[in-house]
């Protein structure tokens with residue numbers, strides 16, 4: 001069936017740009033976009049179904065480039081702690097996690113992200129096979145990695161071989177809705193032998209590395225004390241940077257570090273809330289962007305920041321960068337919208353599939369229907385209107401791979417009440433066991 005979505009189209013494509021009142025046309029069987037046309041040209045396409053109206057907004061589904069969806073079950077844990085103190089607490093409870101915790105929690109996070117207009121996410125966790133199962137079932141798109149942590153006595157032990165085996169086994173499944181990466185937790189939690197093996201496997205099998213990187217002062221000091229250099233310099237020496245990794249956070253960077261990251265054309269996933277709420281500095285995102293590094297936005301895991309909202313991260317990114325550089329609107333609304341669509345897809349290596357609306361791309365599309373009072377400036381300043389005026393509650397319909405997953409704000413595939421009860425019951429039992437972590 002040929003489905004046509006009507007609205008103000010923000011395609012994020014160079015070719016199709018903005019369409020004041022138009023249609024995005026896709027085939028719900030192949031899941032591919034076939035055309036983007038003006039409403040006045042609607043006779044040129046044979047729509048079987050037209051949805052939306054002239055007040056709706058039609059955009060690419062949002063892409064979250066760094067999270068840990070199974071952590072929803074840990075929400076609130078470690079409140080008030082930061083850095084390595086927070087990690088020690090989290091790692092202890094993570095040692096008690098079993099695959100069923102991961103599965104239920106991943107499902108709950110994915111549904112929350114879908115409600116917030118996020119159709120793709122890059123994840124990094126233990127028992128990641130359970131996240132694959134949740135992705136397959138719920139129809140979302142995921143770029144998934146199995147995490148390796150060596151220096152935690154409690155965290156589940158996956159080896160770098162487990163991580164590459166996972167990546168090779170699951171990449172391309174579910175009609176290519178699952179892609180994979182190698183999951184290295186960080187340079188402060190893995191030894192050089194593992195890091196070097198990650199580089200070797202990345203190059204041998206063409207699987208990129210997704211890792212936390214230079215996120216906190218603790219990490220900066222740890223790497224300096226142990227290796228006598230900055231995290232960037234160490235990553236370059238170990239060969240990590242030449243694999244074009246996806247680096248989460250990149251908070252602490254010298255001018256020389258930024259030049260190095262630019263030279264290697266790495267990808268940075270920026271989650272302003274996580275790092276600022278830990279009391280760390282604001283990352284030098286604008287300097288990275290000016291030097292040609294591709295930066296995308298991410299929510300990080302839903303422990304301290306449980307809403308999994310990229311609309312919030314977009315606003316925060318602009319505010320944080322303006323404050324950091326003492327310049328009004330240092331990052332432009334259009335740039336941050338690219339960071340959750342086009343640039344995010346490039347960062348995950350899935351720009352052949354998604355990130356923009358144009359013929360040949362997958363129909364991962366969101367339809368927004370905000371109150372009209374929030375759209376007064378839409379036609380003059382569309383990017384400003386979307387980024388500053390709209391939020392998760394504007395998301396009305398969500399399509400992934402041409403299949404409708406949310407219709408009129410209602411999830412179509414799952415009994416959310418039943419899942420919520422399972423999540424709360426499982427969490428209660430887990431936290432009873434977790435009393436050992438307070439001793």
Ligand SMILES: [Zn+2]
Pocket residue numbers: 066067068212248300301
């Ligand atoms: Zn993270």
